[in-house]
Structures are given as C-alpha cells and as structure tokens.
Amino acid sequence: MSLHKGRARPLVMTSLVLLALAGFAASFYLAVSHYSILSGQRTGASFCSVSEVVDCDAVAASPYSEIHQIPWASFGALVYLLLISFGLLGLAFEPLSAFALRFTFLISLFCVLFDAYLAFIGFAVLKLICIVCIFTYLVNLGILVLSKVALGEGVRGIIKGAWRSLPFLDASLGEQRHMARLFHSLILVILIFGMAGIIGTRHHFVGDKAQTVAKILESFAQQRPVAIALEGSPRLGPERAKVTIVEFSDFQCPYCKEFASALKMLQKRYSRDLALYFKHYPLDNHCNPYMQRPFHQQACELAQIGVCIEKSGKFWEMDEVLFNSGKTSATSLAKALEARGLNPGEVYSCSGESWARDRVLQDIHEGRKLGVKATPTIFVNGYRLEGSLDSYILNLLVERFLEGRKP
Template sequence: MEATPTSPERKAGWKLWAGMLVFGLAGLGVAIELTVLHVRVHLDPAFRSFCAINETVNCDTVAQSPYSVFLGVPVSVWGILGYLAMSGVAIAAFLLKRRGRDVLAGMMLALTGFSVGMSLVLGGISTFKLKCFCLLCMFTYGINLVLLVLSLLEARRWGVAASLQAAVDFVAGEWKRVLPVGIFGSVAVVALLAFYPAYWATPAHADVDLSTGVDALGDPWIGAKEPKLTIIEYSDYQCPHCRRGHEEMRALLAKHPDDVRLVHRNYPLDEACNPKIKSAFHPYACEYAKLSVCAGEQGKFWEANDYLFENGKQESPITPAALVKAIKADPGKLEACMKSSAAQSRVDANIQEGIRRGIQGTPSFQVGDKVYPGRLPPEVIDSFLSPAK
C-alpha cells in the first residue's frame, strides 16, 4: 500500500525537489564548463585553465587523458545529458500534483545512483591510473552525491522500493507515452556518436612545411634556417605537460617559420637512463627517446616526435612496429639502431646536458644560457620577434 505524505511532509517534499533542481542545474553548468575546457585544451596550445594548479591537481592533464572521452564523446558531454535528464525530472515534479511524484522519485533515484556510480569509477581512474585530479570533476562528484541524498530522502517518503517499482511499472504500463521520449533520447545519443567531432585526435598545430636539420651537437631542429630566436626544448614523451608544450612550440613555428628554430633534446624522467630519477615515474620514456633518435637516423625524427607526443601517455607502451607503421620507416634499420649503443649514447648526451643546465622537470626551454621551466614566457618570445622600435 502506497504511503501518503502528510501536509508537512509535502512541504518538505517541495524543498527536496527544489534542492534537486538547483543542484541539477549547477551540475549542468559545471559540465558545460568542463566541455569548453576540453575543447580549449585540445585546440589552443597556449590555453591554461584556472585549475591547472600543479602536477597532481590539474584539470588540463585529466582533459588530455584518453579517459576524458567515452565512446567517441567527451565524458563532460555525457554529463550534460545526465544533468539535463535530472533537471527535467525535477521540473516535472513541480508541474505535477502529488499523483505521479512517486514515479519521479524512483526515476530520480535511479539517475542519481547511476551518476554516483560513474563518479566512483572516474574518481578511481584519477586516483590509480592518472594520479592526477580535476577540481571541476571533483565538484561534479560532490553534486552527484548531494543529488543522491536528496533523491533518497524523497524516495523514502513513498518507500524506496515502492518508488523504484512505481517507475518501472510506469515505463512498462505507459510505454506509448514513454516511447517518444525514448526515441528522442536515442536519436540524440546516435547523433552524438555519429557526428561529434574528434578534435582531440587532430594536432593543434598547423600542418606547415618547415625546414629541418641537425645542429652542431647532433640534435635535431625544425623551423628557420637563419633564426632570430632559437629555442631548445628538454622534453619527455610520457609527460602530458610536454605534449602541451610541444603543441605550443609547433604553433609558434607555424606562425613564425622564418624567424624561430626549435631544437629538441630528450630528457626522459625515467630511472632506467636518467640518474636524477630515483623511482619509477615514466617507465617507457627512455625507450621512447631512443625510438626518436633511431627514427632520426632515417630522416624521420619530426614525424616520430609528433607520433610519440600524441601517443606517449597511453597506458600500453608504443612498440617499434607501431612507430614504423605510423611514420613509414624501415623496420630492419630501426631494430638495428635500437640494439646499438649509439642511440643510447645520444640520449645519455642529452640527459647529461640537461643536468649540466640544471633541468629539474619537463618541459623546460632554453634560450641562450637561460632556462625557463614549464613554459616559455611570451615576453621572452616577443623580445626577439617584435620589430625594433
């Protein structure tokens, strides 16, 4: 038998639904902000969000991870759909009289329970896989938990099991009324899967034909033959911040192809070859550095460089075969180079030069004798490229 709330309970119910609407809309706002952040992180190399605080708390790093996309659509976009659904149920509660709100309570409880489950999954990925946290994401986890508590309190007014059963019975018994909503939702999901642009799979730098070469120390360069500004980057292919730096530098080269030269030096944060690293950190970085050197022996360093930055943060290691296929290199020559001592010696020389220059982390950029950790300040670039007054 369905419980009948008293007048004070009905007033409390309105407050619960008002709270669910407020938090649902708040979650919607945060999900939209996360979607904008995701787009800008991938398309604007110079973009840094307000919550890119450090190595551990960094929304940009999380947004760049493969876990930020599910079934070809950003997780934040799925969140927008979820919050729209929850807000819609809350609005429906205000439009209906008492009858039918037990059904809505069951629906809301199911939606919020699912959202909290997803929060646990995503939080676990941040903790154990990425070892990096997104403040905005964590805010949505808190919103989801509050929504679950509010929906649970509302469901208890009708009986938790009874409200869930009422929702199931409504869908089964009123399928003709539910069908249009289901079709609309299905069409929206299919449209997302089919047409959402995969902008994260496209390098942010422009595809510009640039000169390349090797400097006096044997390090590869790209850009101007007679540069006004030479930038030496110390980088690690497993470092997400290095990937951002890579995109920013390539965008700078595309904008100033006749004025800027970029020199690459490997500085893998991997204890296997870097004596400054005392514990496991980037376990494949030394091998990736060797792969880039060996690709360079075939005149394909910058193709390998782009590929390694694009794929270096993936969970499974990049194999020589995968690189060969991607850059159309000679597999026999690459294998022989990887087994030779010359490739490791080249990487070691880069590391020792980095240590001599006082490199503490990646990316770091050297202009002249000065090293800039993290990011090259725009004013330094402007000082070389701005017309003389």
C-alpha cells in the same frame, strides 16, 4: 514519510533542479575543455589546473575521459538535462513527482557508482585531482540522497515503483497512465536530441581526421624510420616510451609555438607512453649555415639560451617563455628566469660561449641530415612529418602507434 507531496514538494523539486543545473554546468565545462584542449583551441591552463597533481586539464584530456572520441562529460551533461526535466515536471505536476523522483534516484545511483570508477582512475591510475570532477561526484551524491529521502521508500520499493510506471505494464496505474506516458515521452525526446547533439559535436571536432591519419601512415610506409641521437636533448616523459616524438623547432616560429603547446598537452594525455624530445633548428643565418638570407634574427640567440637552460634541467618550464620572448622585453625574460631559480647573468653569459653555439649547430647539422628544411618538423618513432598538425590528428596518430599498428 514522503516529502514529494504537499508543502515540501516545491522545495524538494527546486533543490533537485538546482543541483542538476550545477552538475550540468560542470559537465559542460569539462566537455568543452576536452574538445578545446585536444583541438588546440586552448593552450593555456584553466583555473583548476594549479599544480602537477591538481590538474583538471590533464584529466579532461586523458584517454580515460572519453569513449570513441566522445568525452564522458558530454554524456554527463545529457544526464543532468534529464534530471532537470524530471525536477521541473515534478514541480509543475504533483502526480508526476513520484515518477520523477524514482527515476532520479535510479539514474543518480548509477552515476554515483560510475563516479567511483572515475575517481579510482583519477586518483590511482592518473594520480591526478580534478576539482570540477569531484564537484560533480558530490552533486550526484547529493541528488541521490535527496531523492531517496524525499521518496521515503526502500531501494526495492523504488525499483518496483519505477517498473510499474512504465507505460502499458500495470493496469493499476489507472488515470495516472497518461502521466506516465508523458513522462517517458519526455525522456525519449531528450535522449534523441541529446545524442544527436553529442554525435554532431564529435563530428564537428573529429570529422574525417581518421582518414587524414590513414594518409599520414601511408606516407610513413614510404619511409624508413631513422635513428636520432637523443642523448643530451631535453626530454619530457619516460625514457623507455612506446612512442617517441622528436621535434625540430625554432623559438621565433609562430607555428612552432602553437605546435609545442599541443605536443605538451598530448604528452600529458599519454604521460606513461609518450616521450617528447626537443631539437634546435633556428631559421637564422647567424648560426644556421643552411639559411641563405636573414629570417628569424633572434632565433640563434634564443636557441643558445635554451641550451644553457637545459643544463639546469628546467627547459620544459621555460620553453613557453622562450617562444613568447619575441613579444616580451629582456627584462621580462630575466624575471622569468629568476622566478624559476635561474641567474639571468649566468644564463646570458653561458649563451655567449662557443660550446652553446656548437651545441645548437650540432642539432642543425643533424636535422639537415634527416631532411629537416622547415619548422616545425617532427619524427614519430623515426618517421618524419612536416608542418603544424591538428591536435586531434596527433592524438589519433599516437593511438595508432600505441595499438601496435605499423606504417
């Protein structure tokens, strides 16, 4: 029994429109998350990144979430726009409801199959759960089932009906041919403007950054990669990573704070292939003999606190707190230490010991020998790069190294 005619038609088509609207909202959110994370516009965690396993941000920023720097979610949003249009047409014009439902079923069938692939990547490869992604999977499944039930036809019949509705293919359409032409014209218009929007968005965020990366690689070609002593330095990522980034940083440097967040998100994106190492280079003449005048007056103290936190293995849980410590009180810092199972008194006592100062000084001397004069300065597989970089440039740079391209 077909439900796309008579009294049931408004309910069926309205339900499809609402499901597609929900899917569009979720896909739009994921696409915005992808671009905002990789462009560095958003550094904090989203509402659905609640643990190391349940993390929408890590999924949205992963290499599997895109093709040619365009997130799959952007294409998902375009598909949902098509489905919304199909539903509205079927709601407004009863002769178009069968056309709309057949194409809705076929598109949602493809989406469900593609969802199975994405779910496999998320659960088996990334070992992550994306709540918003799962929501879109359920939406697609709901649209598939509802359109199938509403048509009351077998899959073969649906495919034949969709094929017959193509303009100029079957004379038996008779007076419905102009409806079919209207329907397919709408599809074409949405696809053209939708793809233009997707490509325009990519250009806005990515632009000519590939040329910037090419220039960086050219500058690397003028250098010899240096060996850096990494033992004892905080590491985030695999020990034998294909790409290693060593950052010389200062906890009172605002650019370092933004850059550190971008680097951590980059490591999430390439969790199997990228390792981050942190080196202290406080721009503070209290402990940095290469500083001729006062500058970041708490940087040495914070670096020594960081060294003591390193002993507990919780540096990467506390680095963001240390970067924000200039805007918070000592009480807030103590509470943050306690929240992570650290004794504030012991940490402060440790930071005043000579070995902590010597440990920071060791990083400073090493940095100076490597040509570090400002922060942030990073070394990508031994090649020096100064200044805070756009997240997309960092991403493209890491991809070039993973592809085996040498400067």
